[in-house]
Amino acid sequence: MQLRQLVRGTLDWARLEQVAQALAERYDRQEMRVEFMNADNWLSTPMVVDDDLFVKVISRQNTLVHVLFTTGRNLGAFTAGTEGFFEGYQNPYEMARHELHATERMRELGVSAPAPIEAFEVDGLGVLVLEYLPEYESLGQLSERDATQQAPQLFSALRTLHDEGLAHGDLRGENVLIHQGGLYFIDATNVAADARDDARAYDVASALASLSPLIGPAQSVEAALIYYSIAELLEARRFLDFVAIRPDYDFAAATLKGEIEKRAADPDAPVGW
Template sequence: MDIRQFARGTVEWPRIERVVRTLADRYGREEVRVEFLEADNWLSTPCVVDEEWFVKIVSRQNALVHALLTTGRNVGAFSSGTEGFFDRFATPREMVEHEYEATRRMREIGVNAPRPIEAFEVNGLGVLVLEYLPAFRTFDDLADREVRARAPDLFEMLATMHAHGLAHGDLRAENILVCDGELYVIDATSVHEDRVDETTAYDLACALAVLEPRIGAREAVGAAAAVYDPETLLSARTFLDFVRLRPDHEFDSTQLRSEVEKAADLSGG
């Protein structure tokens, strides 16, 4: 068996049918049309319902994989010289309730995110319902020139989150969307709320890692430096090697570190 298939697991069809029936009942519809997405997602079974709702179905195996990933991330944080700051979830319901609440809070402070509708449990499965964004592109889908134009908006969005004590914790190109000309963010993970400095630095390091392969280290750091102070930029440098070890980030950490140090020196940091 493919290790990805094993890690993700498969939700039995009768349990999925029960979730679908529950959704139809909750929203007063005799039946609903469900389209399952072909996404390499280890943490849920994603689908679109009636082209109106984006639904994540989270199993116990998904929760277990999340716990294992969280342990690995905390070890990586420790290797960067700080205690781990990623939270884990005990149940599928906790996973969907966290994402619901994180999405609600981001929208509350003015950060674009899909409208959260509800989170609940069906037969041991966590179910998250969000509004469906039908015509979006991820950062991976954008041409380099558009990534360059959007870079300041990305750092402004992160700075808004950080100013309100929030953090994303899993910023990747596929978690940054463009819809109707606006940036959206999705899939925030759970981090310790009392570790604002570390989580801010980690988010910033992840954003630089997303941008460097597309627009180069100098422009990526320049966009960050227009929003963040030199001390925060330098703190992000601490996490670059940790982020580089993640399979979903490929970038030149040496160039980024050099540009961060230059920007801090020019700013008197």
């Protein structure tokens, strides 16, 4: 079997039908419409049920990929001079339940996220059910103007999580959705309660890296400085090279680091937002 096939681990229809059956019973749907998202996804099979439920089906293979990614990211953390701080999950139901709880926790803190509904298990598959957001743009898709408008919200939401000891762990353009003008954090698979300072610095680095191609490195740093101190941005700076290696980010790490250094050299300059 080719590695690609192994890691993507497409689920066979029989198993997906079992999930659909379970959903029809649990939500008392006689006729149910299931649409698969055309996302080519490594970590789950996402689907939309009757335009009101967003369902993520997590297989054993998805959890293995998660462990693999986690190991890779922990190695990356080592290169940034810190111990690994990402947790892996062995079991699909555990992974679904973790995301459900993390989503609940974020909402309790006032950070917007799709309403969590439930997590359950069908034949070894983890199933996570969330409110479906019918219309949104991901942060990565925003125009410069819209991204500029959202940038402070991004750091404000992150600050809220961080002040409560949480970290998101996988902040990037496609995991932040803009729905009805508000910013929603999704994909809370890696959200950690009692996260270490390193995990928070990594979040800030990821947020800067996601915003930078949209609004430029200088503006990204100014937006971050509304909620984070220059000392915190210097911590985040350590992770920028590591974030830059990841294929889902496309930003100029050197320029961004230069902007942070420039700011650090003049700590009393007012925040230019």
